[in-house]
Amino acid sequence: MYPDELRYTAEHEWVRATANGTVTFGITHFAQESLGDIVYVSLPQVGQALGAGDACGEVESTKSVSDIYAPIAGAVVALNGDLDAEPETINADPYGAGWMVELQPTDPNALEGLLSAAEYRALVEKA
Numbered sequence: 001m002y003p004d005e006l007r008y009t010a011e012h013e014w015v016r017a018t019a020n021g022t023v024t025f026g027i028t029h030f031a032q033e034s035l036g037d038i039v040y041v042s043l044p045q046v047g048q049a050l051g052a053g054d055a056c057g058e059v060e061s062t063k064s065v066s067d068i069y070a071p072i073a074g075a076v077v078a079l080n081g082d083l084d085a086e087p088e089t090i091n092a093d094p095y096g097a098g099w100m101v102e103l104q105p106t107d108p109n110a111l112e113g114l115l116s117a118a119e120y121r122a123l124v125e126k127a
Contacts, residue, residue: 008120011069026100030124035061038090041083048076072110074103
């Protein structure tokens with residue numbers, strides 16, 4: 001449910017390092033399950049600079065609207081355009097086809113400050 005190779009934030013985003021030095025991120029299984037059926041996603045602009053913790057988009061579900069937060073500082077290099085037509089992909093595959101944003105990190109070591117899978121698991125078990 002929370003892949004060990006990913007890093008996590010307390011705001012329920014996951015982060016995956018890529019081979020080319022960028023990172024991709026999206027919302028966790030816990031977040032998508034809490035939201036319910038996702039019907040719309042708003043993402044930042046390609047080229048936009050984000051600070052760690054900046055609100056950079058929204059996820060709208062049948063229950064509520066929630067902000068998406070940048071897990072680390074960086075510049076947006078790609079977006080998952082498939083989510084425009086099929087936002088429910090986040091519910092079905094939050095760690096795969098449901099990815100949201102690809103960033104070029106400002107600090108290549110920024111992932112070290114995020115939660116491990118075990119730490120994130122402990123956090124959501126308290127919720």
